[in-house]
Amino acid sequence: MENKILNIEDIKKLLPHRHPFLLIDRVENIIYGESCTAYKNISYDAWFFQGHFPNAPIMPGVLIIEAMAQAAGVLALSSVNNDTKTDSVLFASINNAKFKKQVIPGDTLRIEVKVIQKRAKIWKFEAQAFVKDELSDEAEFTAVIP
16 A cells, blocks of 8 residues: 555544544555554644633644554554454553644644554554654554454
């Protein structure tokens, strides 16, 4: 699936998440079992800005981590054999999360995900999120495909 672009409808075929909790808009450059790039356009009227924070909107870091996990989920689910008959990738752990730059309305978040280890149903990833070419967030996490 290298260089194929997955739009929102393609992503919904892989992930169980739906609006308002589907936090990636497009995935491209998928290399099965290795890496992908995902994008999230940050709109000024996103639901989370109503309370975080109304006068100075900032995308919550936990939602950026979730967007990274969803990108990793797309990578893992598009990489496994279709015989698994699952549409889930479950968070198991998170390490070394760092929040370096605020993500605000009008930004486009580019998420780079790489597989650092996989054993059977347990996958470990490293992910970085960028606004323009500046690193905004990073984390390592483990997920399980049930």
